[in-house]
Amino acid sequence: MAKKRQRIILHVDMDQFFAAVEEKERPEIRGKPVVVGADPKEGMGRGVVSTCNYEARKYGVKSGIPITRAWRLCPNAVYLPINYSLYQKVSARIMTILRSYADKFERWGLDEAFLDVSSRVKNFREAEKLAQKIKKQIYEKEGLTCSIGVGPNKLVAKIGSDFKKPDGLTVVRGEDVKAFLSLLRVSKLLWVGRKTENKLNSMGIKTIGDLASYDTSILVEKFGAAGTQLYLSAQGIDNSEIQERWTRKSMSREITFEEDTSDSNLILETLDAISEDLHRELTASNFTFKTTTVKVRYANFETHTHGKTLLFFTDRLRDIQKIARDLVQAYLRPDRKIRLIGVRLSNLFSTKKQMRLID
């Protein structure tokens, strides 16, 4: 009866990826505060900070804050728009390196990945060596640093990579998991965001240790199925596998107007343009769809969605445009200004896959 061998998982997280790539591309901005995100427009811009470097963080700038606030905190920073195609290229090269070290590999966004290295190393000591090797190779090939967490599962590896940044390496062996987690704030757990953290705090739960010793039945009562998940996470238990293949479930586009508007012509034209854009991507990636959903956000941030599912799959532009226009009608009111509109296509079906099945 062979005991199932303990898994060894790495989570690799590139440090301030967008800002770091920009700094590498433009030596002249190195050492200065760099903010990647929406156009600040001299303090009048809409949108948020996507990523910033450590120089900018010294001024209080961070991911997710309104760009106008970043402008007030640090007007002298270098403000750059998001250049996705550049980051995608760099990301693809890094992911190729990472994949070569893993039995199983899962990309998480452009700048993170999970690696199952269980069969490549004998123990955590070797895993640490491997992580060092990976960091060295990425730095030599791309001039970028990353932080790596090594643990017995995805949850612990992910929390580990966040523990010491930038250019960090944190190894948490199975027997050390509880002690490692217990003093961290509950928000460090995956899936515990602002809302859940507030709710937990109001129950007197601040640290992961608090959560681990809390009455499970009360957690289930308050959070439903998620309560069980919370409890298991707090114990450092996570049996989820690295997901090698990912199938797209939906594709969407949305736009925030430069100024809130109730001009129905402008709104419908924008909706048509969004539909065209989506249609281009849909056909380029060989998908058909059944469901169209329109999203409207009013000036006061009140947000609504309205969707419709067809009885058949389609990839025609005129279907997207007609349904989107029909669905948005209910929200076009002269007395209400709209801030954002968007369209999502879901119930996707890959026609490429179908061809393979037929072959």
Added chain:
DNA sequence: TCTGGGGTCCTAGGACCC
């Protein structure tokens, strides 16, 4: 602090079928 854009997953109610 006046809050982007691209996604995934979950929940809860209702329709509908057997």
Added chain:
DNA sequence: TCTGGGGTCCTAGGACCC
């Protein structure tokens, strides 16, 4: 006539991730 239970799909909203 006032009634069950299981299953699936659709819809709207919300939490969360990068």
